[in-house]
Amino acid sequence: MTAKRSTVRATREDVCRAVGVSSATVSRALNNKPGVGAELREKVIASARELNYVPQAAARHLSRAKTDTIGVVFQDLNAGWFMNIFRGIMNRCSGACHVLNTLSTRAGDEFELPHRMLAERRVDGLIWLDQRVTPRMVSKIKDLGAPVVTIQMKTGDRQVAGVSIENCESSAEAVRHLLGLGYRRPVIVTGPRDNSDSKQKWLGVERALAELNRTIPPADVLEGHHMGSHAVRVFSERIKAGPKPDAVFAFNDEMAIAILLWLREHGFRVPGDVAVVGFDGIPESKNMGLTTVETPLFDCGVIAAQLLLEAIADPFREGAARQVLLKGHLCVRETCGAHAVKPAERTS
Amino acid sequence: MTAKRSTVRATREDVCRAVGVSSATVSRALNNKPGVGAELREKVIASARELNYVPQAAARHLSRAKTDTIGVVFQDLNAGWFMNIFRGIMNRCSGACHVLNTLSTRAGDEFELPHRMLAERRVDGLIWLDQRVTPRMVSKIKDLGAPVVTIQMKTGDRQVAGVSIENCESSAEAVRHLLGLGYRRPVIVTGPRDNSDSKQKWLGVERALAELNRTIPPADVLEGHHMGSHAVRVFSERIKAGPKPDAVFAFNDEMAIAILLWLREHGFRVPGDVAVVGFDGIPESKNMGLTTVETPLFDCGVIAAQLLLEAIADPFREGAARQVLLKGHLCVRETCGAHAVKPAERTS
DNA sequence: TTGAAAGCGCTAACAA
DNA sequence: TTGTTAGCGCTTTCAA
Numbered sequence A, B: 001m002t003a004k005r006s007t008v009r010a011t012r013e014d015v016c017r018a019v020g021v022s023s024a025t026v027s028r029a030l031n032n033k034p035g036v037g038a039e040l041r042e043k044v045i046a047s048a049r050e051l052n053y054v055p056q057a058a059a060r061h062l063s064r065a066k067t068d069t070i071g072v073v074f075q076d077l078n079a080g081w082f083m084n085i086f087r088g089i090m091n092r093c094s095g096a097c098h099v100l101n102t103l104s105t106r107a108g109d110e111f112e113l114p115h116r117m118l119a120e121r122r123v124d125g126l127i128w129l130d131q132r133v134t135p136r137m138v139s140k141i142k143d144l145g146a147p148v149v150t151i152q153m154k155t156g157d158r159q160v161a162g163v164s165i166e167n168c169e170s171s172a173e174a175v176r177h178l179l180g181l182g183y184r185r186p187v188i189v190t191g192p193r194d195n196s197d198s199k200q201k202w203l204g205v206e207r208a209l210a211e212l213n214r215t216i217p218p219a220d221v222l223e224g225h226h227m228g229s230h231a232v233r234v235f236s237e238r239i240k241a242g243p244k245p246d247a248v249f250a251f252n253d254e255m256a257i258a259i260l261l262w263l264r265e266h267g268f269r270v271p272g273d274v275a276v277v278g279f280d281g282i283p284e285s286k287n288m289g290l291t292t293v294e295t296p297l298f299d300c301g302v303i304a305a306q307l308l309l310e311a312i313a314d315p316f317r318e319g320a321a322r323q324v325l326l327k328g329h330l331c332v333r334e335t336c337g338a339h340a341v342k343p344a345e346r347t348s
Numbered sequence C: 001t002t003g004a005a006a007g008c009g010c011t012a013a014c015a016a
Numbered sequence D: 001t002t003g004t005t006a007g008c009g010c011t012t013t014c015a016a
Helices: A012-019 A023-030 A038-051 A057-064 A079-093 A109-119 A135-142 A168-180 A196-211 A228-241 A253-265 A283-287 A297-313 B012-019 B023-030 B038-051 B057-064 B079-093 B109-119 B135-143 B168-180 B196-211 B228-241 B253-265 B283-287 B297-313
Strands: A069-074 A098-103 A125-129 A148-151 A161-166 A186-190 A221-223 A247-250 A275-280 A291-294 A323-327 A329-331 B069-074 B098-103 B125-129 B148-151 B161-166 B186-190 B221-223 B247-250 B275-280 B291-294 B323-327 B329-331
Touching: A012 A023, A012 A038, A023 A038, A057 B057, A069 A079, A069 A109, A069 A297, A079 A098, A079 A297, A079 B079, A079 B098, A098 A109, A098 B079, A109 A125, A109 A135, A125 A297, A135 A148, A148 A297, A161 A168, A161 A297, A168 A186, A168 A196, A168 A247, A168 A275, A168 A291, A168 A329, A186 A196, A186 A228, A186 A253, A221 A228, A228 A253, A247 A253, A253 A275, A253 A283, A283 B283, A297 A323, B012 B023, B012 B038, B023 B038, B069 B079, B069 B109, B069 B297, B079 B098, B079 B297, B098 B109, B109 B125, B109 B135, B125 B297, B135 B148, B148 B297, B161 B168, B161 B297, B168 B186, B168 B196, B168 B247, B168 B275, B168 B291, B168 B329, B186 B196, B186 B228, B186 B253, B221 B228, B228 B253, B247 B253, B253 B275, B253 B283, B297 B323
Parallel strands: A069 A098, A069 A125, A125 A148, A148 A161, A161 A323, A186 A221, A186 A247, A247 A275, A275 A291, B069 B098, B069 B125, B125 B148, B148 B161, B161 B323, B186 B221, B186 B247, B247 B275, B275 B291
Antiparallel strands: A098 B098, A291 A329, B291 B329
16 A cells, blocks of 8 residues: 655655656655646655655755755844844744744854855845944945845945844933933943943943933943943942942943842842943843843844845845834833831831 | 955856856855865965955855754843853854754754754754753654754663753752751752653752651642742742741742842841742843852853764764753852851841 | 655865 | 866756
């Protein structure tokens, strides 16, 4: 009744023989292309199943000049940040395409790896996430002719699609919140001076200050490196040097949490003595009760994948190089003191 | 002097013409194969560079029957667990091969996706991470003839390479520590009853109890689902129902942290009233000061990739299907009370 | 509706 | 050392 079920892979030739048709017909049947009789198609599909035949990807790629694969280039495998974007990407791609993943941590790789992926035609397009990238790199990659979607990257190139988290207004919101709660002497821990995200966040700080007619002394603006350990160093120095601040706004959660832990370790109550607000909304922020600006990283990934798939499907479509900006929103938790009992009511 | 730098991709034909050699020579030169004069090789390489020529992956795959790509199949994108293994894998693969990533969250995918990856010959081998997998699936995948390395998976098949975290002794160590600190009434929050990791951890619990001639009443053994929310539910019910425990050992950090937060929220001091110990060593555990069994997930990824690359390089090598077991180690932090000041010395 | 045959771009065996 | 050529396994015209 049933033909022998081979555990080894059958070749396409086997299917042709079994059904008594040509390779072209098998191709048409298996790829759901028109030009095959309905019953014949059924027979081919059944036979392929039976014989355990699966077409080889490499041969299809070569012939179709398409890989059904997108590349994802990450600068870094930082748990909080990366994971959520990645989840978004995988979520959108699942069932739609494969995902070839690459890490461009080392200097030099930031250009080399995405370039090779595309030049070797391993992928039909790229999601590119790297802060170190220059307009010149972007332009060279663009010349490869494959669609690219950047994430959180200032390419300065309106022809390259990009999705980013909005920094300025989100940051302003955090500052408004802090000042609105009555804090008088907030310290700001920024990112690196030349980091564009950080610059935008600072613009937001200035905007909020201007609205409320306030200023911050330069000594209360500390340059961080987006890393907890460094943030603690500059912050603790500031504490020792100057008048006690009553709040901190750090430009990312990693720094905020490190400072939060340092404060508690050194006998400061948070938010009682010093309020802390972060930026990003990494998973840890929830456990720590950190008030922070939650950024829609998952959506970021979904949308990037969506834009890329659209561009691959039709490179000339309207708005193939769209720029998407996603707003963060303030997530009020414990460390800003908005929910806190008043000092007098505290159990010492 | 310099030939015109084309921004568009050149074909191999261009290189052949430019240097005045055949396609075979270009192939040999570019792939570092013997049989080309040194200066000619230089000229080919220079010309390829100049013309911006990059060989196409698909054609190489087809011709060599090799993809220089490994597949990684994950059941889920859980931040703590997954990330570290993934980092280990990427770390080892960087420069050695590409990584095709797939998520097999949906039921049915756990077999379908790895099977397709291999059957379509998209990858030369697979790192497979999925708890739902059955011996039958393993055997069918094995029949595809490509090397597979499983992570934390009980295949029951000594012919399939695997790397796992040792659960039993690591778990025993945690219990010994807790009992050694003098806790009298520990509650155990296990994983799902049919989960093999959980079973092994339980064996460790029993081992430690036996050594110390102790027992735990059945009511103090709670079945968790490895999820924080569920763990909190069963634990809080246990608190209301029975005599107050003085310690909790949860079979993963997610549950431990959820319980820890719940305890503090409900006025229990940790470790003053109830000590908490977890298992895994996810990043959050550090911030929470959670005493836990740290598992070498990063190494797990590195070793899995290493085993796979070896097996791909030489499928018949000695020990191509090696089983590697990595021991966890107890990381003592605050929540177990080992470092705690005595109750009398506490500031209320 | 079906088949024959020409590529897709590369590698490797065989000749020179 | 170098070139010629036959595949690798698929898709896709073009004919029948």
